[in-house]
Amino acid sequence: MQSFIGKTSEEIRIYLSAHQLLHALEEQIRFPLMPLPDNFTAPTRTPWGGTKILGKYKQGLSIRAEKHYPIVGESWEISADPAAPCQFYFVLETETILVDLIQLLDLFPEAILGEKVAAQFEGQNPILVKLLDAADHLSVQVHPSDSYKGLGPDESGKPESWYILEADPGCGLFFGLKEGVSEAELRQAIEHRKDVSQYLNFVEVKPGDFFVIAAGTIHAIGAGVTLIEPQKIAPKKSGRTYRIWDWNRLYDKRGNLNSEGKPRELHIEDSLRVIDFDAPRGEAFIRHIQPERQIVQQYGESVETLCMETEDFGVRQLVLQNGQTLSGDCSSGFHGLIVYEGELDIRSQKNTLARVKCGQSAILPAALQTYELKSPHARAIKVYYPIQYL
Incomplete structure (x- = not known):
């Protein structure tokens, strides 16, 4: 196998041209692209992670030996973030090559993204999708907008959304400030190591719930929740997270809770500058971040439902039943699929191009143009960039 990880796109182009393989790769990227299913964050970075991603959602998939972590908090399913781009074989x-999504987009931006999306986002995918499993509370945090002056040259804002896959009884999410909480009160609570969650709204969640988390929203995913997280990302930049409070936890160097350990780094000043203290509060805020859904396609029991569509990204839920098909047109811009139940076939002109199993994802390039999805039973999330905002 020839690994090109860490190589420039020009180095890849020269090698493939010399071996007369560039055309063969160009032909393959016109079909569904299947990232390796084990683009996991190391446990030291996500000590709150659990065992459901490996033990349930990706059970039976081919996971590289070095990725068999004891816990997995994040799987970066569709990613052109330089911190963790997804990879492809x-x-x-007669040759097998390994490349990442950034490299593929450098080589074939319009064929994968579509002409308009490629032009708008410098030839890079503007959407990042993660699968998250929280066995413990995530830190209380906030994401900036792209306009925040405190961002570094390689950082971007990170508006995101959450589609709930499962939640243990009584578990949920923390987000938005309660009525009457001021910046001064929040700062004092942090400095005196108080329980900051008492100043936030808590919502118990169930499978199928969907929330939009705008930049400037203080939030935390609670223990016992598993979800899919689509978010916006700027070209070749990493989305920035500011950690404002981490439940007063201490960790050893391996990421294990340890009363003799050290706290994770906090970003209090940046967080307080970024939090939108003028946003709706309490119940008004909770209603605000749950958009109304709309069925956009239905054939029998197979249904495609619009969850959200903004200038940041679009999210739809797909339910496939009884072999009834749902159709799609990605000619104007790529579609991403994240299958979280069952398995589905991607078809074109009645031919099966790829089978996507539970725990796998696929990028449907613009060059594919149109497709059908078929399954006796499957559920998936579809992400895309809404062309009307270009």
Whole structure:
């Protein structure tokens, strides 16, 4: 196998051209692209992670030995973030190559993204999708907008959304400030190591719930919740997270809770500058972040439902039943699929192009143009960039 991880796109182009393989790769990226299913964050970075991603959602998939972590908090399913771009194997004649999504987009931006999306986002995918499993509370945090002056040259804002896959009884999410909480009160609570969650709204969640988390929203995913997280990302930049409070936890160097350990780094000043203290509070805020849904396609029991569509990204839920098909057109811009139940076939002109199993994801490039999805039973999330905002 020839690994090109860490190589420039020009180095890849020269190598493939010399071995007469560039055309073969160009032909393959016109079909569904299947990232490796084990783009996991190391436990030291996500000590709150659990065992459901490996033990349930990706059970039976081919996971590389070095990725068999004891816990997995995040799987970066569709990612062109330089911190963790998803990777692909391609078999080109007699050679197998390993490349990442950033490299593929550098080589074939319009074929994958579509002409308009590629032009708008410098040839890079503007959407990042993660699968998250929280066995413990995530830190209380906030994401900036792209306009925040405190961002570094390689950082971007990170508006995001959450589609709930499952939640233990009584578990939920923390987000938005309660009525009457001021910046001064929040700062004092942090400095005196008080329980900051008492100043936030808590919502018990269930499978199928969907929330939009705008930049400037203080939030935390609670223990016992598993979800899919689509978010916006700027070209070749990493989305920035400011951690404002971490439940007063201490960790050893391996990421294990330890009363003799050290706290994770906090970003209090940046957080307080970024939090939108003028946003709706209490129940008004909770209603504000749950958009109304709309069925956009239905054939029998197979249904496609619009969850959200903004200038940041679009999210839809797909339910496939009884072999009834749902159709799609990605000619104007790529579609991403994250299958979280069952498995589905991606078809074109009645031919099966790929089978996507539970725990796998797929990028449907613009060059594919149109497709059908078919399954006796499957559920998936579809992400895309809404062309009307270009």
